[in-house]
Amino acid sequence: MARLTRAETQERNRARVLAAAKEEFAARGYREARIDAIAEAAGLTRGGVYSNFPSKRALYFAVLAHLATPHPASPTARSEPGTGSERGTEVAGHADTTVRGERGSEVAGHGDLTAWGGRGVEGGRGRDSMAGVRDAVGAFARWWVGGLPLATAESEAWLGIDLVGEVLADERTRRVYGQLLKLDALLLGLAMERVRVLGTAAERLERVRQPAVPHGRLVRVAEAVLTTLHGARQLAAAATGFVEPFDVITGCERLVGVELDTGWAPAHLPWAPPARPVDERWSPPPAVDVVHAESAYLGGPEAPPGRRAAGPSVGGEYEEVVVVVGLQRVEAVEEAVRAVPPGVGVTAVLVTSDPAEFGPLARLVVGEVCVGVRQAFPREAWPALQVVFDEPGTVAAAAGVTAVSDETEVAIRVRAGRIVARAEGRGAAHAAASAPIPFPSRG
Structure with a gap:
């Protein structure tokens, strides 16, 4: 041997x-x-x-x-909804059928949740614009409730009950945890926004991404849904018999119809320095996109078939905004998502100065919601945003960020395998995404 x-x-x-x-x-x-x-x-x-x-x-x-997220995809893997590539069921040889991706539709003592209120996301086509969103959120809530630490659940469901206590014990961890939940809400909100426009005019898919469109942003609603689900998890552990899973699901569905402030305009954006044009080589290492559980597209000269952006940008070239962001600046990712022109993708590369502790925490908090979105939403509604965990800092280094911290915010604009714009500091994500980069003349 x-x-x-x-x-x-x-x-x-x-x-x-x-x-x-x-x-x-x-x-x-x-x-x-x-x-x-x-x-x-x-x-x-x-x-x-x-x-x-x-x-x-x-x-x-x-x-x-x-x-x-038991088995992260390799940088060359592709996944389909509900396939084994996104489900993994073992931890180092120990069978485990209660992990996140393997949640069934039954909750201990409460029967089959799929049969209850299971209208299906596809049923949203042709109905009022928010009906499909309610169905998708209900499916997401049913998936989440399947992992609650209820009284009759198996022991693995109780493993995470000390997580919040460990988060509360340290201020720095609390700040990181809050930023990771903001990314969760962004991912869930983007999926909800895409479900809302399924089956309608294609141009509306781009309109809902713009912050100026009234009632277009559903991230605040997603925050309310996640607040409800996280609260249910804590109470299910702390107050035996108090949480009624069906009521939690219904409450999440009803939140879709609640009118919340949908405005979005960070105060610092008008003062953010603009991105500067550059012409630099771009040769990133292979990376995994946790949102889609497959190889990440980082703006190479040829986009793979599974690329999540809407297609080539106006100039006919594939473009990507790569945002290298520390775990205390994760909210900056939405600044890029809302500013990019049609056809330009966004990839968030998460870095930290403490990869041993905060790396796994990021994979836990964000990876859990990504699995739930893939389980509950149709593939065409998955967010176009890519998320890469970069604990070793190799993608960041390729972007010219040799020293990272939890406050890092650096963004580059990549076109046809070259870095064509760069921005650093607060507001960098928005600056790189909104930069008016001219296309070279074609003689």
């Missing part, structure tokens, strides 16, 4: 630690779990555990992230 390489050995040890930690956290809870017990179960020393995970909290976040 060939000897394992150092990288293979490290990956095998990491998988063993994750599997052992999952069992320890499930049996004893986060606070009572012991690193020594995890090390013994994994066949490693205490130092061997800490060589893979610098703290107990980092290990806890990593276990939860692995359960939420």
Whole structure:
């Protein structure tokens, strides 16, 4: 048998630690779990555990992230809705049928939720413009409720009940967590906006993305839906028998009809420095887009068939705005999404100065919602926005960002494999997305 390489050995040890930690956290809870017990179960020393995970909290976040998105797609993978490529059911050889992507339609003690109110998203075509949105949000809520830690649920459903306590314990973590939830709301809101226009005139798909269009933005509604679902999760754990899953689903559907302020105009945008034109080589490493669970398109000379943007921009070239953003500046992603011209895609590259702890936290919080969107929404309604987790900073380095922090905000505009514009600092995402970049003359 060939000897394992150092990288293979490290990956095998990491998988063993994750599997052992999952069992320890499930049996004893986060606070009572012991690193020594995890090390013994994994066949490693205490130092061997800490060589893979610098703290107990980092290990806890990593276990939860692995359960939420067990098997990240390779940079060349493509996925279809409901396929095994986005579902993964094992943690290092330990069967687990209660992970996020594998939620069924039944809630313990409450029967089959699919049969209740299951009108289907496709039924939204030809009805009032918000009926399809309500159906999709209801499907998303049913998927979410399937993972609540109810009294009769299996033990894995309880693994995450200490997450909020760990978030509350540290101000920096609270700020990061809040920004990640804003990205969740953006992704859910964009999917809702796309569902609303399915089956209508194609140009409306672009109109709803513009912040000036009255009642076009559904991110605030998505925030209310996520507030309800996260609250239900906490109460399901803290107040046994209090949460009624059917009422949670109905409440989320009813939120779609609530009139909230849909305006969107960050105060700093008028003072943001404009993007500067450049002509630089762009050669990013392969990366995975967690929104669609497939290889990310980062603005190369030829777009792959699965590219999510509407197509070539006005000049006939594929373009992408790549926003390298720290985990305390994630809200800047929407500034690019709302400003890009038709046909120009947006990719958010998430970076952090603490990849050991905040990397898994980002994968957990954002990855969970991405799985839910893929499960509940038709493929044509998935957000065009791509999200890349860049813990090692390799994509950021390719964009010229050699030192990252949680406050980083750098954006580049890529056309036909070249960087044609660059912006840094607060407002950079909007500046690169809205920059009037001329096309070269064709003689």
